[in-house]
Amino acid sequence: MTQQASGNGGGRKELGVAMVGHAFMGAVHSQAWRSVARFFDVPVTPKMAVLTGRDADRTAQAADRMGWESASTDWRAVIARDDIDLVDICTPGDTHAEIAIAALEAGKHVLCEKPLANTVDEAQRMVEAAERARERGVYSMVAFNYRRVPALAFARKLVAEGRLGELRHVRAVYLQDWLADADSPMTWRLRKEQAGSGALGDIGAHIIDATQFVTGQRISGVSGLTETFVRQRPSGEGTEDVTVDDCAIFTARFDSGAVGSFEATRYALGRKNAMRMEINGSRGSLSFDFESMNELWFHDGDEDPETGGFRRIVVTEPTHPYLGAWWPPGHVLGYEHTFTHELADLLTALAAGTAPEPSFADGLRVQRVLSAVEHSAENGSKYIQV
Amino acid sequence: MTQQASGNGGGRKELGVAMVGHAFMGAVHSQAWRSVARFFDVPVTPKMAVLTGRDADRTAQAADRMGWESASTDWRAVIARDDIDLVDICTPGDTHAEIAIAALEAGKHVLCEKPLANTVDEAQRMVEAAERARERGVYSMVAFNYRRVPALAFARKLVAEGRLGELRHVRAVYLQDWLADADSPMTWRLRKEQAGSGALGDIGAHIIDATQFVTGQRISGVSGLTETFVRQRPSGEGTEDVTVDDCAIFTARFDSGAVGSFEATRYALGRKNAMRMEINGSRGSLSFDFESMNELWFHDGDEDPETGGFRRIVVTEPTHPYLGAWWPPGHVLGYEHTFTHELADLLTALAAGTAPEPSFADGLRVQRVLSAVEHSAENGSKYIQV
Amino acid sequence: MTQQASGNGGGRKELGVAMVGHAFMGAVHSQAWRSVARFFDVPVTPKMAVLTGRDADRTAQAADRMGWESASTDWRAVIARDDIDLVDICTPGDTHAEIAIAALEAGKHVLCEKPLANTVDEAQRMVEAAERARERGVYSMVAFNYRRVPALAFARKLVAEGRLGELRHVRAVYLQDWLADADSPMTWRLRKEQAGSGALGDIGAHIIDATQFVTGQRISGVSGLTETFVRQRPSGEGTEDVTVDDCAIFTARFDSGAVGSFEATRYALGRKNAMRMEINGSRGSLSFDFESMNELWFHDGDEDPETGGFRRIVVTEPTHPYLGAWWPPGHVLGYEHTFTHELADLLTALAAGTAPEPSFADGLRVQRVLSAVEHSAENGSKYIQV
Amino acid sequence: MTQQASGNGGGRKELGVAMVGHAFMGAVHSQAWRSVARFFDVPVTPKMAVLTGRDADRTAQAADRMGWESASTDWRAVIARDDIDLVDICTPGDTHAEIAIAALEAGKHVLCEKPLANTVDEAQRMVEAAERARERGVYSMVAFNYRRVPALAFARKLVAEGRLGELRHVRAVYLQDWLADADSPMTWRLRKEQAGSGALGDIGAHIIDATQFVTGQRISGVSGLTETFVRQRPSGEGTEDVTVDDCAIFTARFDSGAVGSFEATRYALGRKNAMRMEINGSRGSLSFDFESMNELWFHDGDEDPETGGFRRIVVTEPTHPYLGAWWPPGHVLGYEHTFTHELADLLTALAAGTAPEPSFADGLRVQRVLSAVEHSAENGSKYIQV
Secondary structure, rough: EEOOOOOOOOOOEEEEEEEEOOHHHHHHHHHHHHHHHHHOOEEEEEEEEEOOOHHHHHHHHHHHHHHOOOOEEOOHHHHHHHHOEEEEEOOOOHHHHHHHHHHHHHOOOOEEEEEOOOOHHHHHHHHHHHHHHHHHHOOEEEHHHHOHHHHHHHHEEEHOOOOOOEEEEEHHHEEEEOOOOOOOOOOOOHHHHHHOOOOHHHHHHHHHHHHHHHHOOOOEEEEEEEOOOOOOEEEOEEEEEEEOOEEEEEEEOOOOOOOOEEEOOOOOOOOOOEEEEEEEEEEEEEEEEHHHOOEEEEEEEOOOOOOOOEEEEEEOOOOOOOOHHHOOOOOOOOOOOHHHHHHHHHHHHHHHHOOOOOOOHHHHHHHHHHHHHHHHHHHHOOEOOO | EEEOOOOOOOOOEEEEEEEEOHHHHHHHHHHHHHHHHHOOOEEEEEEEEEEEEHHHHHHOOOOHHHHHOOOOOOOHHHHHHOOOOOOEEOHHHHHHHHHHHHHHHOOOOEEEEEEOOOOHHHHHHHHHHHHHHHHHOOEEEEEOOOHHOHHHHHHHHHHHHHOOEEEEEEEEEEEOOOOOOOOOOOHHHHHHOOOOOHHHHHHHHHHHHHHHHHHHHOOEEEEEEEEEEOOEEEEEEEEOOOOOOOEEEEEEEEEOOEEEEEEEEEEEHHHHHHHEEEEOOEEEEEEEEHHOOOOOEEEEEOOOOOOOEEEEEEEEOOOOOOOOHHHOOOOOOOOHHHHHHHHHHHHHHHHHOOOOOOOOOHHHHHHHHHHHHHHHOOOOOOOOEE | OOOOOOOOOOOOOEEEEEOOOOOOHHHHHHHHHHHHHHHHOOOOOEEEEEEEEOHHHHHHHHHHHHHEEEEOOOHHHHHHHOOOEEEEEOOOOOHHHHHHHHHHOOEEEEEOOOOOOOOOOHHOOOOOOOOHHHHHOOOEEEEOOOOOOOOHHHHHHHHHHOOOOOOEEEEEEEEEEOOOOOOOOOOOHHHHHHHHOHHHHHHHHHHHHHHHHHHOOOEEOOOOOOOOOOOOOEEEOOEOOOOOOOEEEEEEEEEEEEEEEEEEOOOOOOOEEEEEEEEEEOOOEEEEEEEEEHEEHHHEOOOOOOOOOEEEEEEEOOOOOOOOHHOOOOOOOOHHHHHHHHHHHHHHHHHHHHOOOHHHHHHHHHHHHHHHHHHHHHHOOOOOOO | OOOEEEOOOOOOOEEEEEOOOEEEHHHHHHHHHHHHHHHHOOOEEEEEEEEEOOOHHHHHHHHHHHOOHHHHHHHHHHHHHOOEEEEEEEEOOHHHHHHHHHHHHEEEEOEEEOOOOHHHHHHHHHHHHHHHHOOOOOOEEEHHHHHHHHHHHHHHHHHHOOOOOOOEEEEEEOOOOOOOOOOOOOOHHOHHHHHHHHHHHHHHHHHHHHHHHHHOOEEEEEEEEEEEEOOOOOOOOOEEEEEOOOOEEEEEEOOOOOOOEEEEEOOOOOOOEEEEEEEEEOOOOEEHHHHHEEEEEEEOOOOOOOOOOOOEEOOOOOOOOEEEOOOOOOOOOOOOOHHHHHHHHHHHHHHOOOOOOOHHHHHHHHHHHHHHHHHHOOOOOOEEOO
């Protein structure tokens, strides 16, 4: 009466995965790799083959804890292995180009954390590698996980269906506060050579991608202003100069004619992860705040004004994006589920032989906006075409 | 350079787990069993040994999908196995007593879904079995998962620290709407012989336990009123009588002198899983709604009235209960995490040889309140001591 | 080119008003009397003839400040005056019956603050006087001002139009906190002989009337529980016994088959004037909180679940009740406007020779519910027919 | 026993007031003039002497309805009258300079609606007239009423007391939607020659003044972007060109080092009067939305992060600005009260012989920001010093 379970989803094809990096992003990705085939009918089952890191002991411990079959400190050796089909890059931005290009050239699919790279040049080279690989059936994806927040995926659907009409306003902010204390110590995220930029690339990149995703439009130009509030931070015995922006605010135009307002900061005391978006169109409006990620606010302009108003949609109905795989209505999801959704989409695309989204080209597009904001900020906020 | 990961947390003791039932609760528990040792430093590693169900094929498929090593249709055989240390009961309430008592007598720890049983008598027998087992070092726990919502665990801490002072008011509602449509078909949850009661036992049980947990007080008496709005539902070709309550509302007294107001319904159109609690004390107040489960609202009465007000605490700080194991502030959790927390507490208690909470006696206490509400409702709402 | 304005609305009939009492309610009523004809096209213009009070100096000062033409300490003399057409009673409840009955017998219309009286007997006598007067074209009204909150008047309209379908749940609370401090001194509101009851009559009366108004249904029975948290309060040199309830909670049935849950307290620390109401029907739901009085939350059950949700209606559209008289959308109203609306309705009814609402009979109905709650609370919460 | 009330506050000095204009602003100002001495202990009592307008009949009717003693169509004659002490200008912006300068030269105090003028030049001339008048004890004030929202006045106090520490972020939007329908007809507000600008001057002026007021800082430079979404509107038989901006968004720097983000639009479908402000400092943060004008959200960064969070302060305590004059806590105020507060401050300043605020110079400062935004928008968003 007892049957041995197959462990791989009943004969589905396996996909050998190697992950590079095991900090915050590595932990989230691991939970997603462990969970995706448990909830989604993905056509391939991921096999968590190997985790790579810089320190042998810590990587081995992380692999054990996170559920990877083995650990390695040599990512080059790993991407050469025949049993590896996909490389998941969870390291800081200054390493993305080298690893991703090598993996693609080795014929491995690549999932790369955002921002795609620290510079437009690097991102451009990655896109070229991705396009070459694609011709050989090797695919790549950049991990803008906020696209997989069900509320935002549903927002995109509403926009695409014309429920908002012609778009006029986009306002997006990404507010955190973990740098608000001027005495908190220096970190690599405040060094330009490692992080590329400050709040702009770290969290501003998310709202640039997410607004383009939801609206289905591209940002065509920007005018930026950046500021560094705390110019030196404690480091070891002394202090070290902060070489990135502490915040970036910019106005923008979308190619549809909508105008936008953006702000990214890690100094908004009391806001923990307030990735917010509001869109106003000629027929409807939307509002979202990641701190309440299971809610989407929708105003339907076709309603009688007497009964019209912003509706709080609890985005947990079975017909909402990704929700059919989870719990009954009102049994809310969390941050980590966005990564599980991302992998479900990735595995589905790979199995179908289609290019997953967002592509490296999408990542490059974000990079160009980031670069334009910086360039504008350095040039008296003048408007720069993207 | 490549090391083989041990897969069991580096030599930690393993705990063989058998789960009975693989519907909604089975799926949530499975995700928790898979995840708990990945995030919490639990002293024992669960081994997901066997899943049992009624239908061989469906159980085997579920086991495969949910990550159980094997499947079985004979729970009696399973609880006799030496490699099974714990039985996790996820079946409907009318089966709890039989399975739990058998498992305890077989020397297995038991985790049992709520409500503990369908009657006070059954619950009483389960408590007796649990107490006998406990003398032999065999433990039991009832799965009131809302105790492990971080916001509610933190609420309990605030109350225990005296931040609310003397408690005066408790008001709790659990509002769902999946029965609001009078034409939706009959289900086992509307049959008294299977479900025990309607909204009262299904979701009312949660707010009874949760308010007693947060306040640290017991409900000492109740006055109830129940109603069945839709008395017949479509079933097969004809209709079938609904034999349980559609909603239950009751007033209550707590042994501390506080008064309470409770309501459970599945007819609150537009409310998906609104498990809400408000507490007012002489020094402070709290407010919570599960639909926004990462938020706790706290009013500190010691504040200057000029700057006083309910604070929206985003319960994602590393010092909040359970949060140290997860993501940075503002990267919110979901429904399923409450079960992972439950298992972390269970495994920690088992390894320490202490009784996990809530115990079967806690479950019986809830059962007695449910019974008193029913009894009062049948007797002109007269006040019944619990 | 300069014309002298007529000061009375261009020949409209004047209505001579006498007001009794000049404390909180007197101040609010005065602002409403001063404002009503400025904003509403009322067919009669109120003439604020005389203010009566107990102390000559304080009454004269109040009359001056509040805009009354004269002051008096003899209400019996005032109601005998030919130039007085209406008496507005703003004194505590223990004086209502005497003044109202005398005024009605003297042929004056009466507007009386709530609760109508301190006992059912008094209220009954007032209703009889009102009915006798009505035969002579003399009208009366009880001042349940919350009926004139635009959001609640609009809520009633939605219910009456069937937008909520068959009503199932009503839950209403009125939460204040001005007694939460156990050391705050004794007041007349805590003496049964003056106040009649505590939170129950003071604020519970409002939610009883308001729910009956919005639903268009009557409460047919109740089961109550009351508590006095602080049994003695500082008074002069010593202490004095509190002889009324500090809070009242009760369950109820409406004659339509809906069930209700009610709570009135002045111990809900942090809640200032949270008069809240939620209604769930088979087609829709409503939610309201007076602390955000310009908002009504409406869930339309006919919506596609995918885009359904509670809508925050900002009740400031010109088509909303009373709003056509005020400002553009979003330019919100306050507490005092409910009294201006009350007078607009009163003056319109009087000019038309129709009975204004709520009538004294409506006030008596509320009194009977209050009495039933008290009786139930004194008798083990047993269910009492109203 | 009956005393004749004096009608002027017991011998207080009277102030003869003339108002110019009787549309929306005239109606609100009138209610404030009627109410101010009823609630505030102002040292002078306003006498509503004369209302002036263009059409004799309509002005007479308005005077009658709004409570003015007489009506006139000749504002020049009115400002020459000896019994007029103050002129209240409620006409469109293109008339402000002429009337205000004439009134000041005639020795009358002036209260002038915002924006102060349609151009910087006009505003400059008004400031010069105001300064000359001031030497003769004749004062002027510009009516930025949002300064008198109690929540914003209290916000200013918190900032001034250092509760927010060093300010870093200011984000302010003013969102309305009454132009969202592209088919709604042309109005004077869309003609540059009458309105000066579109959303920028109409509502953007409010957030410029309000943020400078609350922060106590000045905007030192801006980078702007404006857009006209609907370039032609129905007018009579045909269409007419819209010659103003439909929205304006701009980034800014404050002289304290804070950075700002601003947006004004009348196309934010579903937002009725959402004048919102958020401020983040090194010690605390604030958030406000006029649609919920009685609430101020305050985050105190000195709190333990475990219990920290944005507090919803219901700004109705007797110690809050202006609230002592009104109702008990939780009995909320509305839009019109901001004007009553404005007059209370004006009358108090006049009686004390001190200059009321905001002055014409404050109005000019706002005008210069508006002008800089326009100039920047016309020049590729380049940053312009104010």
